[in-house]
Amino acid sequence: MNRPNRNDSLSVQTLEQAVPHDHLCLIYETPQEQLAAAISFIRIGLERGERCIYILDENVPETVTGAMRREGIDVDAAIQSGALILSNKEESYLKKGYFDPDEMIAFLEEAIRDAEKAGFSALRATGEMTWALGGEAGTERLIEYEAKLNRFFPKNNLVGICQYNRKRFRPELLIDVIRTHPKVISGGLVCQNLHYVPPAESSGESGPSQQVERLLADIVDREKREIALRESNAALASKSLLLERETAEHRRADEQLDLYRRIVASANDAIGIIDPTGIYLQQNESHRRLIGYSDEALQGKTPAIHLGGEVFGRIAEGLAKNGSYRGEHVSRTRSGEEVDIELSAFTMRNAAGEIVCHVGIKRDVTRRKEAEKALRLSEERYERAAVAGxxxxxxxxxxxxxxxxxxxxxxxxxxxxxxxxxxxxxxxxxxxxxxxxxxxxxxxxxxxxxxxxxxxxxxxxxxxxxxxxxxxxxxxxxxxxxxxxxxxGSDTDITERKRSEAALQRAHMELAIKMEQLQRQLGISHLLHQLSGRFTLGEGGDLFLSEVVKRVAELTKATRCGISLVDPDQKMIRPHTFYGFDEKTIQGIELPVVVDETDPVYRLLYRGETLMLHPILSDPGMERYRPLVKRLGVESILAIPLQVRGVPLGALYICDKERQTPFTLEDTQLMQTIANQIALAIANQQYAENLEKINQELQRKKIEAEEASRLKSHFLSNVSHELRTPLNAIFGYTHLLMNEAYGAVGEEQKTPLDGIRRNATDLSRLINDVLDLAKIEAGKMSIHLSEVDLGALIEEAIVGIRPLSEKKGLPIRAIVAPDLPSIESDPGKIKQILVNLLSNAVKFTSEGEITLHARRQTARHGVELVVQDTGIGIRSEDLPRIFEAFDQIDGGDTREFGGVGLGLTIVKELLHFLAGEIRVESEYGKGSVFTVLLPIRSQPEKGFLRDS
Structure with a gap:
């Protein structure tokens, strides 16, 4: 491989020089390196009127189009005109999910045809390859693909550059890829690949062992030809020298010698000739290129100048001993570069046997050595991989x-x-x-x-x-x-992988089962949550139950589910909600309740037993239901009673026509939980409906009571008017008679008149009490709040009662605390309360005294008024009802002491509306204590009319 030029512009120059039929390779590490070359490659094609295809893999379209725009490419216009096509690996070389060379070649053939039809001068294609980390299906066919491309490019109007991410491919795979490309670009490096394998040589058998055999056969064959050529060249050189010395005067010999010289000069092998002392005599052009020395530089020099003295000494020793020498050495060029050479040297002698010269034929075997080294590495790697893998x-x-x-x-x-x-x-x-x-x-x-x-x-x-x-x-x-x-082929032991796959499959199955269980539990939880949120069925209850029975069927994997309810009279069972049943089939079904302990349905409804039958008719008690079972077309059933506090409401059931196994305990537990919720919702719904009826009845009775109250008030008003009119006349005439307005009144007459006055007074008080109670009940009693001086008010009440107490000889004593505060309340109502309590005390006391205490109640933020007598007292069993209207302690007492039982009732009601309270303590035969608590500031209760 030639020394790479590290000028980055060389890669651009190489791309500029690329024309149709060229097949380039880009090896990159970073996206910057990749896009710098690939986008320039596309730009050049667009400028030349070629259709350009960019196949995406790792980069997204936005990254590539952004880089194109920064390069000055009008991406939108190019795409719209059809000059630029963005594709991806799934549409091109991974259509089948793995790499298929033939599929990719077909893709390129179709793209070339489309480009030619569209009028483009050529097709320019480049594709990212970042997917082959090793082990993917199709990876091993990359080299086959590149070799096929080498045969495809010369025959088609296509220029292409294959992109390989160096970090994503195995080094040995990249080496093989590089060998299939005449030029390789890596960053700023441009390498002329001297190891490029032409298409004619790359076609044929593609297996690893065949490639090794072909390479070894090629090396051996070439070596034989080279040896023959070197020997032939050496012979020609020797003859040329002999003819030059012996027939220098003959022109034919000169021409022949010149021919030999030209042969030597033009030979591909490097030929150097030295004299018997080792000094260079001559070299051909190939020799000059190999060692880098000119003829002038070699004058007076020996081969030690590029082979080293020690190596040259061994060569000279071999020539002297054997007349020939063969070996491989490292030759150093004039520039200092080391080159692997294969040397074949021999001695030329004249007819007399004298040494004329020594001829050395050298061949640059750097590529072969690198190939052998790569082959050895490949074999070692393969052997290690075979053992390890x-x-x-x-x-x-x-x-x-x-x-x-x-x-x-x-x-x-x-x-x-x-x-x-x-x-x-x-x-x-x-x-x-x-x-x-x-x-x-x-x-x-x-x-x-x-x-x-x-x-x-x-x-x-x-x-x-x-x-x-x-x-x-x-x-x-x-x-x-x-x-x-x-x-x-090859066999790979995948036992561990299979075990892992089996374990993974088991794990997946277990996970699937757990997921199914989880989904079922989530479904159950969701259903129970929906049910728990339904305190009653309420509006849309039937629709809700329809959804419930459907979800129950799904959760239990049953084909049918339903709810049947018992009539309120407990005589008939009817289907209410169902799922999976044909509506025509189930419509009109009515089951009379059979009171029979052997009947499974009776035990289900009234004994709360779970009914689980598989098949249904396996229980003899189900024989009476055979027509129904046949009508419904079911063979298995699981039914749970719907009960609340032992009251049967109906049943929840699931059925199946063709079930291989009975329903499970888990199904039973789920059904029981759901049945409890449904039963509660149905019972609450029935309760709500009954409550609604009761409320409606109460509302009706309230209206009737209000009307009765109105009539009562009207009646009392009329009665009071009718009673007061003659009563006032009685009061008037009695007063006139007692004051002797009509003449003198004898002593025997005063007593009856006094009785008339006293009875009229009692009747007036009774009328007032009845009217007050009616006003309280009607909410028409008015409250007049003002500042109340309790001491003065107590004195007024005692003064009003004193005539009664004096007749019975009972002293009334008032004890008012010095710190007794004034309060805000209704003084008239408080006086009425005190008068009632004092008159009761006088009424029920024959001897002793009556005491009224008035004091501050700090703890309760109010005042206490306590009326204590020494009268007959109250029995303990009578205490709870002494404040009830018209309730008297007993008939005997009532006849003796008079009254109708309204006084204490009015006291309690008045105190209630004054925000006060009353309590009583009494011991029968010893007297009673009534304690009234009044707040400092009264807040009248609702129902009283407040006047400020």
Whole structure:
């Protein structure tokens, strides 16, 4: 390979010089290197009126078009005119998912035809190749592809540059790629590839062993021709010298000598002639180019000037001893470059046997040495790869049935080389019986040219009796008519890969099962979440249940699912919601409830038992349902009762027509959970419907009660008016009579008149109490808030009650705390409360005294008014009802003490609306204590009319 020029402009110059039929190679490491060359290549083509195709791989279209625009290319116009086409690897060289040379050649042929039809001068194509990290299907055919391109380019109007990412391809593959290109660009380097293999030589057998054999045969053949040529050239040179000395005077001899000189001068081999002392006499042009010395520079010099003294000494010693010498050495040019040469030297003598000169024929074998080195490296790598990669080679001569098995292949099966014969029948017997038909089919398909490559995975019996998995790949060598005569290939031990694949497959299956379980659990969770969110079925309940039964069928993999409900009278069961059943089939089904412990349906509904039958008629108790089972066309059933607090609502069931196995416990648990939720939702729905009915009835009764209250108020108003009118007349006339307005009144008359007045007063108070209670109940009692002086108010209440207490000889004592605050409340209502409590105390006390305490209640932010008497007290069982309206402690007490039981009721209601409270403590026979708590600031309860 010539020394590369490191001027970056050389790559551009090389691209400028590229014309149709040229096949270039770009090796790059960075996108910058790649795009600098590839985009310039496209720009030049567009300027020359060529159609340009750019095949994308690693780069995205935006990256490439951006680089083109920076290069000055009008990308949009070029694409619109058809001058520029952006393609990708899937549309070109990876159409089948792997690299196929023939597919790519066909792609280029079609593109060339399209370009010519469109009127373009040529097709210019470049493609990124970054995909082959090793091991991909089709990678091994890259070299075949490049060799085919070398035959394709000279015949087609195409100029191309193949792009290879150096980091993505194996070094040995890149070396082979480079050899198939006459010129290689790498960064700023442009290399003329002296190892380029022309198309005529690259065609033919493509297997690795055939390439090695062809290369060795070529080297041997060339060496033979070179030796013959060197010997011929040497003989001619010798004769030329003899004729020059002996027949110098003859013109014919001169012409012949001149001819010999021209032959020597024009010979491809470097020829140098030295005298018997070793001094250079003559060299041809090839010799000058080889060592870099001119004729003048060699005057008086020996070959030691470029071979070194030690090497030249050995050569001289061989010539002196044998008259000839052959060897390979390193020659140093005048510029200092080292060149591998092959030297063939011999001694020329005259007729007298005297040494006339020594002739040395040198050949530059640098390329051959590099090829041999590369070959050795390749062989070493192949051998290491074969051992490390568990690979063995085989070769089958189809005509003779002769078979070659490499030692490494035998070792993969546990055999030494001589322990396993190279016998086709013995080799075939090692194939697993289950794989033989597949192997025969694959072999036949390839030999019949149906498949481009022979490839099959099979098992072979190891020496230890186990079976090992192998990937067999091979290619048939064919005659001109396509008839195969040899099949050569390799076997790769893929046992570990198969184990890994099996383990991976098991893992995938386990994962799939877990994913299915997870999806099922998610479906269950989602369904339960939907159900739990349905406290009642509510609006759209039937549609919701339809979705539920469908999801239950899907989760349990049942073909049918349904919900049947029991009538409210518990006499009939009817289908409510169903999935998977034909509507005509299920419509009109009614099952009467059979009260029979042997009946499975009865036990399901009323005993809460799960019904799981496979087949359905396996239970004798199902015999009465045979017509229904036949009508529905089912053979298996799993039914769960719908119950709430033991009340049967119906059943949730799943059925199948053709089920291989019974339903599982997991299905039962799922159904039970869903049934519980459905039952709760149905029960709540029924409860909600009943509650709605009750609310409607209550609303109706409320309206009736409000109307009755209105009528009552109207009645009381009328009655009070009708009663007050004569009562006022009684009060008036009684007062006039007692004041003797109509004459003197005797003592015997005063007593009846006083009774009339007292009874009229009681009747008036009773009327007022009834009217007050009616106002409270109607919410028409008004509150008049003002600042209340409790001390003065207490005194007023006592003054009003004192006439009654004095008649019974009962003192009333008021104890008012000095720090008693004034409060904001309704003084009239508070006075009414005190009067009622004091009058009750007087009424139920025969002897002793009545005490009224008034004090601050700091803890409750209010005041306490406590009325204590020494009367008859209240029984403990009567305490809970003393504040109820018209409720008297007992008939006897009521007749003795009078009243109708409204006083305490009114007190409690008034306190409620004044935001106060009352409590009572009493011991029967010893008296009672009533405690009233009033807030400092009253906030009247709703229902009272507040007047400020």
């Amino acid at each position: 568990q690979v063995g080679v085989w070769d089958w001569d189809i005509a003779t049935n002769a078979l070659y098995l490499s030692p490494n292949l035998k070792a993969l099966l546990g055999y030494a080389d001589r322990e396993l014969a190279n016998d086709l029948d013995a080799w075939c017997r090692l194939v697993h019986p289950d794989d033989k038909e597949r192997v025969i089919a694959a072999t036949r398909a390839h030999l019949q040219n149906v498949t481009p490559v022979y490839e099959v995975e099979l098992r072979r019996r190891h020496r230890d009796g186990s079976y090992r998995w192998f990937l067999t790949r091979g290619t048939a060598l064919r005659r001109a008519d396509g008839t195969p005569y040899r099949l050569t």
